Amino acid sequence: MKRIAPLPSSLIKRYHGWRATQFEENKAWYARLADKGQTPRTMVISCCDSRVHVTSVFGAETGEFFIHRNIANLVPPFAPNEDYHGTSAAIEYAVTALGVTNIIIMGHSLCGGVKGCHDMCSGKAPELEEASSFVGRWMDILRPGYKRVAEAGGEDSEQISALEREGVMVSLENLLTFPFVADRVEAEDLALHGVWIDIRDGHMEHYEPASNKFVAIK
Structure with missing residues (x-):
């Protein structure tokens, strides 16, 4: 070649x-x-962004985490068909073959993919609406999150920051559409977690079900 x-x-x-x-x-x-062989107990789905270093953030050793990275740390809905499904395949392998007991969705600040979704959905990035845009079609996954933050109003910067966290929530919601994930969550031998990290100051938040909010980790 x-x-x-x-x-x-x-x-x-x-x-x-x-x-x-x-x-x-x-x-x-x-x-x-x-x-x-590998026996990781945790799967982490994070962004491709080079500034997000999952193993460093959690002090993980080689072999400890099963990590999948994609644009904007998104999980698509369960949709078995003839398309290629890199993220879905990684989830299936982690849950059914490796038997992980935790899945963490890790969002972050200043995410280019999330900003692209906001620009696309607000009419500022028509190129991402093209059928040939791989990024645009991938960011379609986040459209439900955009609708929620748009309805809340606010400045673009505020909406984009909120959308970074909504991306985590959309991914958690979509994870539960996978039958093999939902079954293990129901059996209480698999836990799902959502976190967001500020890449500037290292501040991290996690989703707290009781308050239905992201709260600072202290």
């Missing part, structure tokens, strides 16, 4: 650094993971 390039030398240098330090210092653990 003539148009495929070799790995950049800067990344090769970083790889050698990792291999000589972190890997070497934890060689036995990596070998155990290879021989015994």
Whole structure:
């Protein structure tokens, strides 16, 4: 394949650094993971945004989290058909094969995907309405959340911030449309969680069912 390039030398240098330090210092653990297989208890669905580093935020070790990332940390509704379903496949594998006991949806501030959804739904990004826009069609998942924040009113910046949290809620709602998720939640051996983090100051909120609000983690 003539148009495929070799790995950049800067990344090769970083790889050698990792291999000589972190890997070497934890060689036995990596070998155990290879021989015994992975047994993560938690799945995290987070955004592709490079500023959101899930394992660092929670201090997770290699093999501890099963992580899936996509634009705006969204979960689509359960819809088995002939389309490609990367997020749905990851959820199915985590729940039915790995048997995770927690799924965390992790939203964040200054999310480009969420802002794109707001722009699209408010008529400011017609290019995302095109049938050929992969981002636009993916952000259709968040339209119910946009309708809720639009009805509440407020400045665009306030709506976008609210929509970041609504994205978490829409994803939690959609998770429960997956029968194998709903069954395990009903059996109380799988718990769903929603969090939002401010990438500027590290402030985190989690969804509290009792108040039906996102509240600061203290």
